[in-house]
Amino acid sequence: MVQILVVDDDKEIVNAIEIYLKKEGYQILKAYDGKQALEMIKNHEVHLVILDVMMPNQDGFETLQEIRKEKTIPVIMLSAKSEDYDKIEGLNTGADDYITKPFNPLELIARVNSNVRRYVDFGSMETTKGEKIYQTGGLKMNDETKQVTVDGEEIKLTATEYHILRFLLQNKGKVYSIPQIYENVWNEESYGAENIIAVHIRHIREKIEINPKEPIYLKVIWGIGYKIEDISH
Amino acid sequence: MVQILVVDDDKEIVNAIEIYLKKEGYQILKAYDGKQALEMIKNHEVHLVILDVMMPNQDGFETLQEIRKEKTIPVIMLSAKSEDYDKIEGLNTGADDYITKPFNPLELIARVNSNVRRYVDFGSMETTKGEKIYQTGGLKMNDETKQVTVDGEEIKLTATEYHILRFLLQNKGKVYSIPQIYENVWNEESYGAENIIAVHIRHIREKIEINPKEPIYLKVIWGIGYKIEDISH
C-alpha cells in the first residue's frame, strides 16, 4: 500500500486529486498548508508528496526544502503557472517532477505512477537515504549531487542536456522517439521540435562520448529514436 | 489497436472526425448523445473519448462526470465557443484536453495522438494486452528496446522492416494478404503497393533466415499472403 500526501490550500483541488488517485489504489493523506504537511510526514509513512507551490504561511519551495532535510521521498510540485522560474526553482531544490494547473488527470496519474515506480524499484522506500544513481558502463549519473562522470572523470552538462540524459539513462536500453523525449523532458507538446533534440543530442555526445561519430552510449535507432545503451557487465 | 469514441449530436461532425482519425489508424465508435456514449463505454473497450459540450438531454460536462466515476481514460472536450468558462469547467471536471469548433483537423489529430501516447506510454492503458516481447522459435523481438535476435544473435532491421515483422510476429500463425500488411503497417490504403511489400519481405528474410531460399520463419502462402510460422516447442 502506497500513501500519498496531497498539499494544497485549495480544498477542491485536493479532493479532485484524491478521487483520481484513490481509483488508482493509492491511500491519500491531505494537508492544506506547509506546516500541516510537515506534521503529516513526521507522523505518517508517506511515500510520495504532491505539493502546491503557492500556499499561505509557508510556500511550496520552503516546504520542499524542509522535507528534503529529512527525507528523499519523491515530491511532485503543483504550480499554477508554467513560468520558468518555478520550473527551475522546483527542480533545483529537489523536486522530482512538476505539474502545471489546470492539470490533466491522466498526466497526474501517469506522473505519480512513474515516480512511485521509480522510487519503489530502487528499493529506497522510507527512511533509507538511497542515492539516486544511474549508470551504464563507464557513464555514471548521481541525481542527488547532479554529477555526471565518464570513466570517473566529471563532465559538465547544461540543465537541458542533463534532463535528456537522465531520462534516457533512467530508461536505459529502451528506445524513445523524439516527441517522446521532448514531452518527457519539457512537459510540453512537441511540435516541430525535431531539430532541437538533435542539437542537444550532439552536445551530449560531444561531452560523454570518446568518439562522438561512433557513440557507444547514446545511440540512434534509424527511423525510430534514441536510446542509452545498457552496458552491464 | 486503439478505439476512440466520438460523441456529438451533429452527425456530420462525427463523420468528419471519423475520417480523419481512421486515416491515423484508429478504430472509431460513434454516439450522438451522452446516454449513448455511456452505453458505448460500458460495452466496448474505449481508449479515448472526444466529447461535444453542447448536446441535447445530457450535456458534455455531465457526461464527462459520469465517465469519470468509472474510468480514467483520456477525454477531449469539443466546444463551439472558445470561452474561458468552458475551458476551466472542462479541465476541472476532469477533461484531459480541449478543442474548439471549428477545429483544425491537424490540431485534432495532434491532440488525439498526444493523449493516446501519454495514456499508452505510461502503461495505464487498460488493455494491457501484452508483453512487449514477441517470439517464435529462435526469433525474438523486444518492442521496448527494439531489439530483434535470431538464436540470440542481434540483427539490425530498418524501421519499415521492423514494423512489418512486428505486425506478423504479433499475429504469428495467421496469414495476411499483401494489402492487409500494407494497410496495417502504413495506415494507408494500399494501391499497387504489391511489390513494395515483396521487396521488404526479401530484406527481412535475408536478415532473419538462415537460408532465405527456404524460409523457416517468414513463409509465403501461395495466392494468399504471408505469415510468421508459429513455432512453439
Added chain:
DNA sequence: AAAAAAGGTTATCAAAATGGTACAAATCAA
C-alpha cells in the same frame, strides 16, 4: 505434359526521409 498465366523473388538505382553539423539569433541568469 507443355504452354500460358499468375504470383513471387531478386537486383539495381534514384528519390525521399532522416539524422548530423555548423553557425546565427534569441533567450536567460548572473
Added chain:
DNA sequence: TTGATTTGTACCATTTTGATAACCTTTTTT
C-alpha cells in the same frame, strides 16, 4: 550588460525507401 545556454535555420551526409524490371516458381489451362 555579459556570458552561457537554448533554440532556429540552413545545409550536408547517410540510410532507407519505393519504382522498375527481369527473372524464377507455382498453378492453371489446354
